Amino acid sequence: MTTIQDVARHAAVSVSTVSNVLNGRTDRMRAETLARVEASIQALQFRPSKLAQQLKTGQTPLLGLLVPSMANPMYGYIAREIESVAQERFGFRLLIGSTYRDREKESAFFEDLLAHGVRRVIVISSLADERHFESAVERGMAVVSYDRGATPGKPSKVGHVMPDNFEAARLATQHLIDKDHRRLAFATVAGMTMSRSAKIDGFFAAAEAAGLRASAQVLDGGALNEYGDSVIAEVGRATALQIAGLPEHPTGIVALNDLMALGLMAGLREAGLGVPEDVSVVGIDGLFLATLSNPMLTTVQLPVREMARAMVERVMQHPGEASEDEREQVFTGVQLIERESVAPPPAASQPRIARRTKPEKAAP
Amino acid sequence: MTTIQDVARHAAVSVSTVSNVLNGRTDRMRAETLARVEASIQALQFRPSKLAQQLKTGQTPLLGLLVPSMANPMYGYIAREIESVAQERFGFRLLIGSTYRDREKESAFFEDLLAHGVRRVIVISSLADERHFESAVERGMAVVSYDRGATPGKPSKVGHVMPDNFEAARLATQHLIDKDHRRLAFATVAGMTMSRSAKIDGFFAAAEAAGLRASAQVLDGGALNEYGDSVIAEVGRATALQIAGLPEHPTGIVALNDLMALGLMAGLREAGLGVPEDVSVVGIDGLFLATLSNPMLTTVQLPVREMARAMVERVMQHPGEASEDEREQVFTGVQLIERESVAPPPAASQPRIARRTKPEKAAP
DNA sequence: CTGAAAGCGCTAACAT
DNA sequence: ATGTTAGCGCTTTCAG
Secondary structure, eight states: OOOHHHHHHHHTSOHHHHHHHHTTOGGGSOHHHHHHHHHHHHHHTOOOOHHHHHHHHSOOSEEEEEESOTTSHHHHHHHHHHHHHHHHHHOOEEEEEEOTTOHHHHHHHHHHHHHTTOOEEEEEOOOSOOHHHHHHHHTTOEEEEESOOOOTTSOOSSEEEEEOHHHHHHHHHHHHHHTTOOSEEEEEOSSOOHHHHHHHHHHHHHHHHTTOGGGEEEEEOOOOOTTGGGGHHHHHHHHHHHHHHSTTOOSEEEESSHHHHHHHHHHHHHTTOOTTTTOEEEEEEOOGGGGTSSSOOEEEEOOHHHHHHHHHHHHHSOTTOSOGGGSEEEEOOOEEEOOSSOOOOTTOSSOOOOOOOOOOOOOO | OOOHHHHHHHHTSOHHHHHHHHTTOGGGSOHHHHHHHHHHHHHHTOOOOHHHHHHHHSOOSEEEEEESOTTSHHHHHHHHHHHHHHHHHHOOEEEEEEOTTOHHHHHHHHHHHHHTTOOEEEEEOOOSOOHHHHHHHHTTOEEEEESOOOOTTSOOSSEEEEEOHHHHHHHHHHHHHHTTOOSEEEEEOSSOOHHHHHHHHHHHHHHHHTTOGGGEEEEEOOOOOTTGGGGHHHHHHHHHHHHHHSTTOOSEEEESSHHHHHHHHHHHHHTTOOTTTTOEEEEEEOOGGGGTSSSOOEEEEOOHHHHHHHHHHHHHSOTTOSOGGGSEEEEOOOEEEOOSSOOOOTTOSSOOOOOOOOOOOOOO
16 A cells, blocks of 8 residues: 555655645645656555544544435435435545434444544434434534434434425325315324324324314334334235225325335235225325336425435534524425326215326436 | 543553453453453443554455445345345444446545545446456455456456346246247346346247247347436336337346336336236346335345345455355345236237236245 | 553644 | 654554
8 A cells, every 4th residue: 555655755755745735735835846746646546545634634534324224215215315415515425324223223333433433424213312312413423313303392413304294294185185085094104203293293284174184094004123114015015904904994095105105005906905996095205116106106205305415514514503593404395296096085975177197207 | 532541541551451451352461450441441431443443453344335326226125235244243334335337436436445444345336347446456455246247268356246147037038938928028228237148148048948039039228327227117117118119019028127127017007008918027136116016026036135145255254265266156046936917928829727826925 | 461662644733 | 845743543562
């Protein structure tokens, strides 16, 4: 490995001169010297060791990213967006880790990041409390958390970025109501998180406004196993069976997210229920996969790129630069994308204008 | 940040003693001293800086992982498996990067890894030549490459791990033949890679053996755009339209991978062709998503976990430890998973025993 | 059994 | 305009 010393020797200058050109302080030397140093750097294929730089400056161009599971396409999608912003705008690389929504694993990851000198972290977690990262913040880390708000009352140094989950679920539910569905359900998994409860609130708000509160219910398909998120679709499948068994089963289902919706559709089909003839389903997320299902999934698109950009910018700014009220950023740009998984319920007494839902193109 | 000095002072010993306990050389001290040091470490919440350790030892517990795109569920799946082996068995974290199959981006990523002191990297790339990582190997990196063999004739220091692509495609094709399909096609994207050509070879080998070579063809749905892999499904969709337009269109399609198969099914449906009534489709990969489609996708499952484990173990072993003939590792554990996307062709003259394809459970 | 000291590769005062 | 030097936090001989 070639070092700054080698370059200095090769260019017949001192290490500090080389360091100066490395750090753009080129005004402090003759053009001729600069040229010579640059030539030597080229000739020797010299790359300054970030390790040594970090040790000295305390800064490492690495962004920590903590996701529940890399195998979940939604997180893959978010991660990719985060990566490109971090790389293109700040020259940072990603140090990633799956946590399977486990507190121990999250803490361990934070410890490692700290030890690696990483000072900025984006966390996608739904864990109830975030004390473990509050403490990281205290130790000098900039952290922003996705999809969960600050704990009310407790002022936090952790930044929060999230979609308008309430509105997303409300929109989805309203769409079902507009199609004359009267028996509504929200399909979720075991365990309550902030984003899940916001969605449930949105669901009930829409139902309430339409006077359908009494026939609206929340269905819990069960817990995620060790494998974390890729099995969420399996929970959807289980929920479908549950639905099929209900005496007067709901006809309009809002799913926690697209993966769950996809599982739901598969399960409904297995149970002999047609989508959308018997049951309508709408997802939340806007994954490109929703475009591939049969029927194509009607869903609420979340502004993933915008959120990714916001998270990166937020975590990159100098600590303490954000004012208190900026600590929580809610992205309202959610929109319904009508595809094929929603239709009026089978026995709809007064069918509306049969607006044919046209398939539409691509997504992410 | 608390340092080893702080601990030494707190425990009233020298830094080297602390270092000794950190590195398990506890035999060199009195139990009492050890206890005192450990107590101090606890009390001060001391975590040795990996940065400093690395600078000294030249080793960093980070594994570089280069994928075409994190948004591609297949790579998300592989990445997760790699991560868990790396973490659980070796205590390594992942430094990840998407390259969109671009040589420049790959090289840039390698440079950064080197600068960060990362000495081991797993590359999932399909680029024709791998000279850019040969040079990294020369600079002391251990690299293993997924899904491409060594360039014949050119001895390489790069390790290679891959599934038996030939056999995977052959199995898929044979399955179609067994179901009496006579007009076969292999659906791929623009650009030839080693794994793609192995699959095509397997496809033709099966066709040949059944005397169907003349009616077997390769369909190229076009190029991937900047977004890389998540649009592969769109290419599948385009291919479907192309198929529908063919005079005597093929009835049995083997797709390059599951994502493409999913897009193919969506496109076929748009074109008014039923799957599997009119056209049968089989994928390759074994993604859990194949379990969610309608009809559920029949596919060839690749031994992802085994390959992930092999790659990590390979890249972790001491450089030069592998013998020449181990340089290339082909995983033959591929197997067909029958689901619903394959049936005899519409005009099958002599229908076989109507073996009902049963839906089956889960996957990844 | 424990401590002193020499770096790892780089940065940034401080000299010259 | 360029060189000298003191560390960043840790590991590791080598002495006591």
